[in-house]
Amino acid sequence: MYILNGLExxxxxxxxxFVGLIFLLHGARKLFGTGTPVTFRFLGLFETIGALAVISxxxxxxxxxxxxxxxxxxxxxxxxxWGVKFSPKEHPGWExxxxxxxxxxxxxxxxxxxxxxxxxxxxxxx
Numbered sequence: 001m002y003i004l005n006g007l008e009x010x011x012x013x014x015x016x017x018f019v020g021l022i023f024l025l026h027g028a029r030k031l032f033g034t035g036t037p038v039t040f041r042f043l044g045l046f047e048t049i050g051a052l053a054v055i056s057x058x059x060x061x062x063x064x065x066x067x068x069x070x071x072x073x074x075x076x077x078x079x080x081x082w083g084v085k086f087s088p089k090e091h092p093g094w095e096x097x098x099x100x101x102x103x104x105x106x107x108x109x110x111x112x113x114x115x116x117x118x119x120x121x122x123x124x125x126x
Contacts, residue, residue, distance in 0.1 A: 012113030013057075019103045020055035023047045023067065043070060054107070057116020064107040071101035 004011075027047025030040045047070065050063040078084040078094040087093040112118040 009114035012107075012110060013115045015103060015107065016054050016057060016060065016112065016116070019067075019100065019107070020051040022051075022100065023054070024051035027051055046070070057112040057118050058121075060112040060116065060118065061108050064104045068101055068104040068108065071097050071104060075101065 024047070027044045027050070030036055030044025031048055032044075033040075036044070046066060050066055053059045053063050054067075074097045075094050078097065084091075085093050086098070087095045
């Protein structure tokens with residue numbers, strides 16, 4: 001028995017908005033930061049555009065694949081290139097990246113939900 005049965009689409013909206021805001025902040029920082037390498041600027045562009053898409057609820061499943069790939073890259077760099085542990089006491093580890101990877105996988109399987117541009121466009125098409 002679920003206490004909030006029937007509110008799943010509101011949960012997906014909250015998930016999309018929160019993860020979208022995280023990628024929007026990180027993407028804009030890479031995109032508009034001074035001295036940022038070209039590769040990071042490209043990631044920043046995808047993260048910023050992808051964040052806006054996820055927040056608005058369009059192309060969510062496609063974008064979540066890209067977000068997942070980015071997070072796998074971040075986890076790889078932290079684990080194998082920089083030797084960062086999962087959750088060290090001294091500084092942030094890669095636990096945050098792991099969580100965002102999980103959210104990306106969830107959005108890949110669940111989609112945007114009813115409160116999204118994808119759902120709106122589908123309704124218009126019928």
